[in-house]
Amino acid sequence: MWTSTSGRGIAVDGVLTDLPTWLPPSGRGPGLVLVQEIFGLDDYLRSVAAELAAEGYVVAVPELFHRTAPGWSSSHDEAGVAASMKVASAFDPALGLSDVLATVAHLRAQPAVSGGVGVLGFCLGGSLAFAAAAAGDPDVAVSFYGSTVAGQIADLAKITCPIQFHFGGQDPYIPRADVAVVEAAVAAHPGAEIHVQEDAGHAFHNNVAPMFHHPAAAARAWALTTAFLRRTLPA
Template sequence: MNRLVLDDGTVDLPVWRPPSGRGPGLVLIQEIFGLDDYLRSVAADLAAAGYVVAVPELFWRTAPGWSSTHDEAGVAASMEVAATFHPGLGLSDVLATVAHLRESPEVRGGVGVLGFCLGGSLAFSAAAAGDPDVAVSFYGSTVAAQIAELAKVTCPIQFHFGGQDPFIPRSDVRVVEEAVAAHPGAEIHVQEDAGHAFHNNVAPMFHHPEAAARAWALTTEFLRRTMPA
């Protein structure tokens, strides 16, 4: 277990390593459910693909160790925890994790960010405010409202959305589509048959297996193309 030193504290930083022990770095950014079985499986998949994966705990200041179930009760509880979350501090934690990976002797070939839901919004913010080498944002609910920030993004960036997302209107997704079309290095993929959190394979109320498989194939191809392991 690594330790991440921040301005207001020092926290554990779980890291997954590839079989070779070295590779490009990826900061994997959580959903509101915390570091759960789903996120651990994504980290393991990315490590198996050759990446050194670090997962910062975003709720450590207000709900340390938070992890919830993936049913309606779990969503409600996670929403309450997320309501106490400070996005600016979370972004600072993500950027600190990027810097931590850059300084790690096991990381070579760049450092990127990849996030889901809350993490999807933060991955976009990190690409605009920091210096990751690549960014992947899955169904970030604040992306459309902050799309002007895309002008600050200089790394390759990929967005994913569900066309039937009840939390992110299709009109918001269209705003992102229009901005991406005018921004070199950006791409967007919309799974029109899927809703929110469609990649989360431990959340039956959200998971859409076919859309998840399509989006993940696009993600891994994008990573191989822009920051190969």
């Protein structure tokens, strides 16, 4: 479990652990916990953090694999996917969720953060963003192609904050039938919305992974994401 500290990190089991944080140009704004894919804190995630900071958010990225593979970052080819899947197999989702929720609490306590704290995650992080919205108190959540969302969709009833889901219609890891389950649940849940890029597969927003990236779908989904954030967590 991570506990708040006053400075540049969060203490894990009594040891200060780095918490990379991006500040907006103004130096303050609403907080966003950006939750990683299985590839770790790589150039892609850093670029997303920088883009969100430019939008006016204080962005923090917890290291999900710090217990089993500290500092993990991999390539975005077949070998990198295989290596990352092996690292992810040792990951405890319950402990990862506790890290995400602790990072939300940490951001709320920072003087640079005002106007609320949200969570936004991709892939593994998309599943955890959904879980954090169900288990904790973020002010908004955005979940990109979380593979466990459909199986845990009953938890949507626990979520009171605005939440946005993104999926690819051609995702080989998340069947379109599972996405339809989420669509049906979202239709009956006020404050939730879902967007499916039917021409895209998994991880379509990852612009450093040629095997996944779908530029047109990524641009459409990101425009929807930033508009949603401006409505629900204005900077």
